[in-house]
Amino acid sequence: MPKQIILAAHFPGVNNTTVWSDPASGSQIDFSSFVHLARTAERGKFDFFFLAEGLRLREQRGRIHDLDVVGRPDTLTVLAALAAVTTHLGLAGTLNTTFREPYELARQLASLDHLSGGRAAWNVVTTSDAFTGENFRRGGYLDRALRYDRAAEFVRTARQLWESWPAETIVGDRDAGRYVTEAAPGAFAHHGDQFDIAGHFTVPRSPQVHPVILQAGDSPDGREFAASSADAIFSRHGTLEDGQEFYRDVKSRLARYGRQPDDLLVIPGVTFVLGDTDAEAQERAHHIRRQQVSPQTAILLLEQLWNQDLSGYDPDGPLPAEDPDVSGDAISRGRAGMYPDPVGTARQWRALAEEKGLGIRDLIIEVTGRQSFVGTPQQVAERMNHFVQSDAADGFILVPHLTPGGLDDFVDRVVPLLQERGVFRTEYTGTTLRDNLGLGPARPVSQVGAV
């Protein structure tokens, strides 16, 4: 039997991948938008729905960034509500460990797992971001080098809390007057560098015991954390070869934690554009990239690399002749740094612009945001399947460019082709998200993360 593909639906985010200027673009905050995308994903038998998180509005040049979609709901609150309008779909939320405490987040996630019948998932992110920290009483004092220490300790503590109630603690024996089998259930103690806590957890063991743990991050530390502690890892590897190398690398790290290759799923985030013909799809892809990169956005993206005010430049004119400013603080705040070598990248861009005769906007369109899969439904299904069968991925998180209808075509036209090939489910078979992802029961915390 060929490998089965995992599919997840990413609600369009607050970045320029999401096109808001299109007449078909709906609200980023109305609950109906979330219901539409989640129900579409469930109609397509997707594994899970995915929400990103941002805890401070992004800024550039000291002002709130206003060119992309701005504003989003609270992750956990939306997921709990979506549990009411879906039946099988997994509900995954990005939740930052820097600005939360294990006791509180563990109980929220365990509650979501109960209220969804075992469909909760958590994308663990950890930042050392004092800018976002200004919104929190805790501040942002986490040392960058300690990010994965905190993440690992946070997850380990959460797992301890999720296991703190033995199975079947609540018996409800009315005649004997025994509600629980033991007094004061949920006892725990954790004494570590990041957290020093003890007491009793309030949430009885949930259907999955441990919600599914997702991890995004390409650094060696991130890969190691995923290998020790996560059920799935996201990546951004565009080509087959890069994907295969990443896949081999992370899967090879599992053995030292006593884990099997199937215990960690590799699920890159990808975009797609469909057309009736290949030419039509290519043309639509180009049109979408122009929508994603408005003249104003082109200048702004250029500023992120050059790290200086370029508002006087003509979006259709040539790139700046001087090199980027690498001396000062980043002018863009609230997003991850994207360019490890600004001067080198700038020189590449300049060379490419001269070679192809591109102005700023066309150059930016050329070098950023190229869609992952462009073609007819047959071509896209074929390429996706090839990616998975060639071990460049176990599945995909699809990132539509439109809210809320951006997934409709994919579900209507590509999913049936994957099903025909026998590489994607036609009905849900499991009851929990762990079941549907083919993950076994959660490993007890005592067996997780040990080298």
Next chain:
Amino acid sequence: MTEKSLHLAVALDGLGWHPAAWRLSHAAATAPLTARYWTALAGEAEHAALDLLTIEDSLDLQSSRPDGPDDRVDEVRGRLDAVQIASRLAPLTRHIGLIPTTSTTHTEPFHLSTAIATLDHISGGRAGWRPRVSARRAEAGHFGRRDIPPLDLARLDEPHAVRVVGDLFAEAADSVEVVRRLWDSWQDDAVIRDVPTGRFVDRERLHYIDFTGRWFSVKGPSIVPRSPQGQPLVAALAHSSVPYAFAARHADIVFVTPTDPEHAAAIVAEVRAAEETVGRAGAPLRVLADLVVLLDETPTLARHRRTRLDDLHGARFTSDASIVTGTPGEVADLLAAWHRAGVDGFRLRPAVLPDDLTAITRALVPALRDRGLFRAGYPGGTLRDLLGLPRPASRYAVATA
């Protein structure tokens, strides 16, 4: 709706407010861990057109002791997060207000603000929030960030206790202030989607809240656009002068615990005096009296059920709120008398869930309607509309207008 019409809320907690409730409940012992149970309770309350429901919560395990776990195995233990329950209910209800309880002592005001604003978006303007202080050391131990000095509940008037309680309420006040500023930090018309200039928002209509206080500072703005009610409702449970002042300054609804109509009148007078003292602007507090209710078809049956529950519990049940036991008609008369004493309505705590809630919705509410004391359905609109509270403009819109 006549001006005499009262407001009715139901307080949901576990399998009911009597510690032995689970012994007689028609629901399974594990029902409070399921969405189905909460959905049925909310549906029942909405069927009777109740104004709102509240969901209790705490950051420690239930206990018969004032602080820390006990050794009882014969009471309900364990619960789910109240905000998660409320949001799970929002898409399946249409009219009823949803008010979860959260701690202000150990949680981040930013997360609280965005969660309740999101609940307001999801529910189409039916969200509220009941902040409570966490005075127990057991709760503090779950966070490991601070120590709460031990409090003797019998000696809350000692200087040490006055200082500790005063600080907890002052911190809660800062928390509510931050939450409310964040709710206002997006003006209603901030999203402009202006294609010619490429701008999605008008950043002049987004505002830093720049709060700095004794315990924390928060920059803002929120990540969540302004919600349907603008300001979701804030409710406070209050038993004495410190929380009355807190409610007068920061809340929209106050739940109080009188023992009889005279006491109810005295508390209402004290609340109104507190409003005067703090210089409250805008609509006066909606004052709802909390009552534990145990209903049955005859006075004798109700009394017997009460006795049976107390026997199972092994002691006579007492509560911070008065406990009323009787027929729907008797309790309707009692509510009418208290209403005449000046309270705007009631938050009823069913002794046994779902049993006493069903008795409220199917017998007590019709009895109140027969007396012309409760409306027949929902007039439509937000929770603010239901309680006759206007939708406030953003404080920042006023400042820049």
